[in-house]
Amino acid sequence: DQQVKQNSPSLSVQEGRISILNCDYTNSMFDYFLWYKKYPAEGPTFLISISSIKDKNEDGRFTVFLNKSAKHLSLHIVPSQPGDSAVYFCAATLLRGDMRFGAGTRLTVKP
Amino acid sequence: EAGVAQSPRYKIIEKRQSVAFWCNPISGHATLYWYQQILGQGPKLLIQFQNNGVVDDSQLPKDRFSAERLKGVDSTLKIQPAKLEDSAVYLCASSLEFTAGGEQYFGPGTRLTVT
Numbered sequence: 001d002q003q004v005k006q007n008s009p010s011l012s013v014q015e016g017r018i019s020i021l022n023c024d025y026t027n028s029m030f031d032y033f034l035w036y037k038k039y040p041a042e043g044p045t046f047l048i049s050i051s052s053i054k055d056k057n058e059d060g061r062f063t064v065f066l067n068k069s070a071k072h073l074s075l076h077i078v079p080s081q082p083g084d085s086a087v088y089f090c091a092a093t094l095l096r097g098d099m100r101f102g103a104g105t106r107l108t109v110k111p
Numbered sequence: 112e113a114g115v116a117q118s119p120r121y122k123i124i125e126k127r128q129s130v131a132f133w134c135n136p137i138s139g140h141a142t143l144y145w146y147q148q149i150l151g152q153g154p155k156l157l158i159q160f161q162n163n164g165v166v167d168d169s170q171l172p173k174d175r176f177s178a179e180r181l182k183g184v185d186s187t188l189k190i191q192p193a194k195l196e197d198s199a200v201y202l203c204a205s206s207l208e209f210t211a212g213g214e215q216y217f218g219p220g221t222r223l224t225v226t
């Protein structure tokens with residue numbers, strides 16, 4: 001059962017522009033949503049999270065938006081930098097910490 | 112602060128052989144997770160420990176996979192016997208406690224190839 005979906009396997013943007021990564025979920029019981037970034041040969045690293053009681057969380061160049069009615073969240077990176085090139089995973093958790101991941105979106109930021 | 116350590120980084124075995132992976136979490140982290148990441152997919156939780164007790168192993172194929180966390184610190188994940196479909200990266204993660212939204216810290220993973 002794929003409760004968290006990232007329908008775009010890849011995204012390419014120009015340096016300095018905005019990157020928008022999307023994620024959909026099916027389980028309305030999820031109460032936290034997280035974004036992880038993964039470089040090759042490394043484990044995922046935490047980027048930003050949002051509680052289900054909020055609709056926006058911002059940290060520097062990264063902003064996550066949550067639309068509970070649509071069961072959709074997105075990660076905005078502004079401005080995009082070449083070092084942001086990585087695979088981004090959307091994840092969602094239930095109360096006990098069980099984390100479900102999407103399949104990931106490979107972001108390429110071109111200089 | 113040292114991160115999550117895993118070994119080996121790579122392992123190639125033949126089907127029906129056995130293999131074991133080791134994980135050392137961040138010091139003081141009570142919760143430890145093992146994930147399986149198949150190529151092109153996101154990580155899938157196999158088992159979750161709180162100290163040395165199992166919190167969730169509902170997605171662990173218990174006929175061939177086993178895991179233990181002795182003394183609530185290091186953990187080992189074993190596959191016996193391995194199948195071709197077990198080829199994946201096995202990720203270990205730890206967190207201070209298993210609260211929802213709690214950040215998990217991942218190790219670099221062990222890439223297993225079963226031939």
